[in-house]
Amino acid sequence: MVQQYQSPVRVYKHPFALVMMAYERRFPTCPQIPVFIGCEVMLDEESEDGVVRTTERRCKLNVEAPYILKKIIGVDFVYFIQRNVLNRRNNILEIEAYNESFATRVTVIEKCKYFIHPENPEWTCFEQTASLDIKNFFGFENSMEKLAMKQYAQNIAKGKEIIEYFINQLKEEGITYVAPWDDPQKRSSEEEKKNVDENSELYSEKELCNTDNKLPSNREMQLSSDYIERYLGKLDMLQESKLVQLRHSIEELRGSSVPGYATLLRFLRATEFSVEKAREMLTQSLHWRKKxxxxxxxxxxEMPQVIKDYFPGGWHHFDKDGRPLYILRLGQMDVKGLLKSIGEDELLLLALHICEEGLHLMEEATTVWDHPVSQWTLLIDLEGLNMRHLWRPGIKALLRIIEIVEANYPETMGRVLIMRAPRCFPILWTLISTFINENTRKKFIFYCGTDYQEQGPGGLNEYINQEFIPDFLGGSSEEMNICEVYNMVPRRFYIFDATANSTYVMEGGVVPKNLYKVDLEGTTGEHEHSLYHSISLSRGQTHHVFIESDDPGAVLTWDFDVMRHNVIFTVLHKSRNSENGAISELPELAIGGDHEIVAAKELKDNYIKVEHSIICHDGESIQGTHIMQDTGTYVLQWQNQEDQVEFLPSISSHKAQLMYFYETLPAAHYRGSMMSLQSAISGRSEASSSLSR
Structure with missing residues (x-):
């Protein structure tokens, strides 16, 4: 099994030349890394112009392994080859190291790079990748893998500290500045620039930026070790690596439409840092959000008036960890009345709106408290809960909400405080607990009776400051400083009565029957209001959308997500001036059966491709445009990729699923450059492009 590691960017707030001098002090030995015994220089040469220096070392490392394992493998030391290439003109040091010992049994490859920070030329960045592949190691493959990754993690943790140690050592010796390398080419270019044109700023910029190595963009630089500590919290070496890998994986699928690192981290935590599982879960969630x-x-x-008047919930300050606190007085909720007055879909929208508010509140809290806040706390008061709350449609709606929230807002719930649980609560808990993720279930804290009023450990004030405990739970909310609260969080998120100095969470109550509007027996229970159409394609099936255009120069745009399997996407056109004259009428959607046979023959005989066919892979998000220069019929076509492999027997039927949206922009209404609208596909890999040609 191959173990992969990819680091975030680590930033040294020191100039590149000074960092390079500190780096050289790590050789030939480094007491800060005990396993590094020493090294010998095998190659040290420079290019004729002095720009590139290449150094190759043979490094000797002590084997930190159990005595019995050392005896079996018969060595106390292992050797690595390290090749350094320093480009003085571009201020980049690239390092590649690989194992010499046991090379036929174990493959270790490490690549590192030092380079100037793209935003601050006085800082230096460092990033690294590594892979470990143990093919065969005397039956101790698992043990060696664990030892190697443990040792590697320890060395990475020390890496930044060691550079800082030697920089401080240089300062103690009076060396606080190292002059950058004097580039003769740069000097001659500057002289030529002055002689030719004093205003040739553009030329100078091109000369200085003419590098062979691509540096990370500002967006890529966001994930530095400092950023992680400030906005995400403490992560170990492998967790940082998984976060970087997931980011790159989602970027390959979705181009620039990638969620923030806090979101990526939540999905990783929900899947125990499995990049593959997190990628699948996040991709499905992004499809759902778009749809x-x-x-x-x-x-x-727009919150319905019934919710404003009878829904007993609202945001209320923070808990002691700085998490936003939401209070729900479930025991006072008329579940049946709410469902019959607004319906299950509207109740789901309310729950999603609360979750979206929670995400924004966590971002605000991270800024306010100056430490990462990635979860919120839910306090549920069950006073008044009875058997009427176990109404079957109500339980069904609750389970549906839990299922959707669990799938799309994982690891946002930091703690759930269940207050004043009555005797019937165990029945409700038995019904719903199996639908709640195990990690979330561990966050539930139950209080029966008046246990929550205890002071100190075990009481409610262990988690919430006394001044923020609601008055109906014996708190002193009326004594809070309203001005301080408004300074902490945007007012649009706070739900309390500032004039009465008390929490503004409705007490609930029975919804009047004259407000009932929904026939629960006739509801579908599906929230399907969306701009996007969803389709499934079995083997041999194709989906067409036919668009008539009488407006030369109009623009056809499309946006679709492949939710399962692979599909082939094509844009076709039939001109009104074709030999057959008028266009035969075809259904907008033609899938399978006789319609498909008619459409296939019609398309083959009379239509031409106006966009190259592309293979769109599972999880990809595709956007594009086509200028409809000619009148006639245009066709958007999606085809199950398996249909192309006719010479292979189908072992199983793989359905492709996708959701799509399209529209046409009249030529007269478009005021931009037509060239900017030429088809641009995002989230499509180069491999896809080559396969489609």
Whole structure:
């Protein structure tokens, strides 16, 4: 099994030349890394112009392994070859190291790079990747893998400290500045620039930026070790690596539409840092968010009046860890009345709106408290809960909400405080607990009776400051400083009565029957309001969308996500001036059966491709445009990729699933450059492009 490691960017707030001098002091021995016994220089040469220096060392490392393992492998030391290439003009040091010992049994490859920070030329960045592949090691493959990764993690943790140690050592010796390398080419270029044109700033920029090595962009630089500590919290070496790997994996699928690192980290934690599982889970969630326009929910959601009047919940300050606190008085909720007055879908929208508010509140809290806040706390008061709350449609709606929230907002719940649980609560808990993720279930804390009123450990004030405990739970909310609260969090998220100095969480109550509007027996229970169409394609099936255009120069745009399997996407066109004259009428959607046979023959005989066919892989998000220069019929076509492999027997039927949206922009209404609208596919790999040609 191959173990991969990829580091975030680590930043030294020192100039590149000074860091390089500190780096050289690690050789020939480094007491700070006890396993590094020493090294011998096998090659040290420079290019004729002095720009590139290449150094090759044979490094000797002590084997930190159990005595019995040392005896079996018969060595106390292992040897690595390290090759350094320093480009003085571009200020880049590239390092590659690989094992010489046991090379036929174990493959270790490490690559590192030092380079100037793209935003601050006085800082130096460092990043590294490594892979470990143990093919055969005397039956001790698992043990060696664990030892190697443990030792590697220890060395990485020391890496930055060692550079800082030698920089401090240089300072003690009076060396605080090292002049950059004097580049003759740069000097001659500057002289020529002055002689030719005093305003040739563009030329100078091109000369200085003419590098062979691509540096990370500002967006890529966001994930530095400092950023992790400030905004994400403490992660170990492998967790940092998994986070970087997941980011790159999602970027390959979705181009620039990648969620923030805090979101990526939540999905990794939900899958125990499995990049593959997190990628699959996150991809499905991104599909869901796009289909239901979740990103617009905070701005466009209009809360029904029934919710405003009878829903007993709201945001209320923070817990002691700085997490936003949401209070729900479930025992006072008329579940049946709410469902019959607004319906299950509207109740789901309310839950999603609360979750979206929670995400924004966590971002605000991270800024306010100056430490990462990635979860929120839910306090559920069950006073008044009885058997009427176990109404079957209500339980069904609750389970559906739990399922959707668990899948799309993992690891956002930091703690769930269950207050004043009555005797019937165990029945409700038995019904719903099996649908709650095990990690989330561990975060539930139950209080029966008045146990929560105990002071000190075990009481509610262990988690919430006394002044923020709601008055209906015996707190002193009326004594809180309203001005301080407003300074902490945006007002649009706070739900309390500032004039009465008390928490503004409705007490609930029975919804009047005259407000009932929904026939629960007739509800579908599906929230399907979306701009996107969803389709499934079995083996041999193709999906077509036919668009008539009488507007030369109009723009056809499309946006679709492949949710399962692979599909082949093509854009076709049939001109009105074709030999057959008028266009035969075809259904907008033609899948399978006689319609498919008719459409296939019609397309083959009369339509031409106006966009190259592309293979769109599972998880990819595709966007594109086509300028409809000619009138006629245009066709968007999706085809199950298996249909192309006719000479292979189908072992199983793999359904492809996708959701799509398209629209046409009239030529008269478009005011931009037509060239900018030429088809641009995001999230499509180079491999896809080559396969489609």
């Amino acid at each position: 239901h326009q979740i990103d617009k929910l905070l701005d466009e959601y």
